[in-house]
Amino acid sequence: MNNCLFPSEYVRIFLEGEDIPIITLSSLQKMEERLPSHFTRVHRSYIIDLHKITEVSRLRIIFDKNTYIPVGDNYKEKFTEYISELSLS
Template sequence: MQSLSQTIPATAETENPETLFVKSDYKVVRINIDSINYIESMSEYIRIYTDEREKPVTTLYSLQRLEARLPAHFMRVHRSYIVNMQKIKEISRFRICFSPKALIPVGENYKEKFMEYIRKHGIL
């Protein structure tokens, strides 16, 4: 008997690295990776904050596992946060601002790598 992956040919649609499908509230939600602002870890769950949705998408998944699947412009800046470096609006006192309500701390263990990225992409 053939497995499902053997019967369905790989196409650009099924291998699209620009989207993620995640289980949330008894359904599967498609998330455009470029719309992600940041991801927050809450023990075994993660919340994905996007431009496309008012509320974050919550799913049972590891932040570490998701980090490995994201493109290079996503960076772990705290043990509980991954941010889309292309979506940062401001940085103030090692807090990343996406909106007045969304301030993400940069953890001590992540400051050096974070500042290296900022220097490389900035005119500081």
């Protein structure tokens, strides 16, 4: 989808098992404030459900063979801490 069609006030929400995202008039910052703690921002364009991660490789989060997203520079430290805590558990 072309990002020009959706100004920054719109958020696309991808649900597991659904092909078409839900589009809502909001901001990622507002969504981040409302979501439970197992959702976290990992990129200026992405908030993820930490429970759905299957693999992390070279700071790319992999959900399945066709779905992966990058970890943004501003979010690397927080995300790396989360992964380290999992490894110690």
